[in-house]
Amino acid sequence: MRSKIVAGNWKMNKTLEEATALTSEILKMVTDEVSSDAKVILCTPFPYLLPVKKQLDNQTRIATGAQNCSEHEAGAYTGEVSAPMLASMGIPYVILGHSERRQYFGEGGSLLAKKVDVVLKHGLTPIYCCGEPLDVRERNEHEALVKQQVEESLFHLDADTIKKIVIAYEPVWAIGTGKTASAQQAQDMHAVIRKHLADKYGQATADSISILYGGSVNAGNAKELFACADVDGGLVGGASLKAKEFVEIIKSIS
Numbered sequence: 001m002r003s004k005i006v007a008g009n010w011k012m013n014k015t016l017e018e019a020t021a022l023t024s025e026i027l028k029m030v031t032d033e034v035s036s037d038a039k040v041i042l043c044t045p046f047p048y049l050l051p052v053k054k055q056l057d058n059q060t061r062i063a064t065g066a067q068n069c070s071e072h073e074a075g076a077y078t079g080e081v082s083a084p085m086l087a088s089m090g091i092p093y094v095i096l097g098h099s100e101r102r103q104y105f106g107e108g109g110s111l112l113a114k115k116v117d118v119v120l121k122h123g124l125t126p127i128y129c130c131g132e133p134l135d136v137r138e139r140n141e142h143e144a145l146v147k148q149q150v151e152e153s154l155f156h157l158d159a160d161t162i163k164k165i166v167i168a169y170e171p172v173w174a175i176g177t178g179k180t181a182s183a184q185q186a187q188d189m190h191a192v193i194r195k196h197l198a199d200k201y202g203q204a205t206a207d208s209i210s211i212l213y214g215g216s217v218n219a220g221n222a223k224e225l226f227a228c229a230d231v232d233g234g235l236v237g238g239a240s241l242k243a244k245e246f247v248e249i250i251k252s253i254s
């Protein structure tokens with residue numbers, strides 16, 4: 001059975017004080033109110049990973065994740081953070097290929113394949129994001145683009161290794177816009193991704209990979225989205241910055 005996961009992507013938000021307060025609130029509510037065994041991941045800015053991890057140290061329900069890392073393991077790359085650094089801090093997850101990284105930092109398929117490899121080499125789990133911009137959907141080319149994004153950064157992996165990846169389908173037109181994909185649109189794309197994985201790796205492998213939906217998930221729409229057969233949880237941006245709403249989203253997973 002694949003894991004159900006709700007990951008919060010804090011992006012470049014919060015002061016340290018606000019980040020620790022948010023973590024405390026989420027931790028208390030998850031401990032007191034959440035009965036499912038869904039994995040919860042807080043993907044914080046780099047400087048907050050250790051303090052947040054320390055707050056979460058005596059429990060196993062909530063883990064930490066980074067939002068990016070370098071394709072290099074070490075060296076003269078000023079301002080970058082490496083997978084070995086994250087591993088040495090005990091950070092288990094890292095988001096790779098978020099559309100904001102693709103759009104503002106020019107990240108593409110071959111670079112992301114290198115990042116996937118270095119992250120896996122150091123024992124972290126990549127949360128690999130894919131998804132189409134609005135014009136691509138309007139031209140009805142979204143399936144082809146998302147299949148290509150999955151292929152170019154993941155299909156060099158063997159079947160045992162690809163099982164270690166989490167995929168997040170995030171239509172770019174739904175990220176931070178308040179416009180969510182309908183449950184049907186999300187399910188259709190998740191099924192396309194799973195079939196693509198099955199065609200390459202076999203159904204059993206495809207069935208073991210968690211595929212999260214991201215794009216304006218909130219407390220009002222999470223239940224319907226998470227009820228879709230191929231949606232295994234969510235990658236949540238804006239709504240993960242509000243403890244109560246984020247925990248309501250976590251509760252929407254059954």
Ligand code: PEP
Binds near residue numbers: 236
């Ligand atoms: C995201 O940043 O991955 C995201 C899905 O953002 P939002 O939930 O704000 O649309």
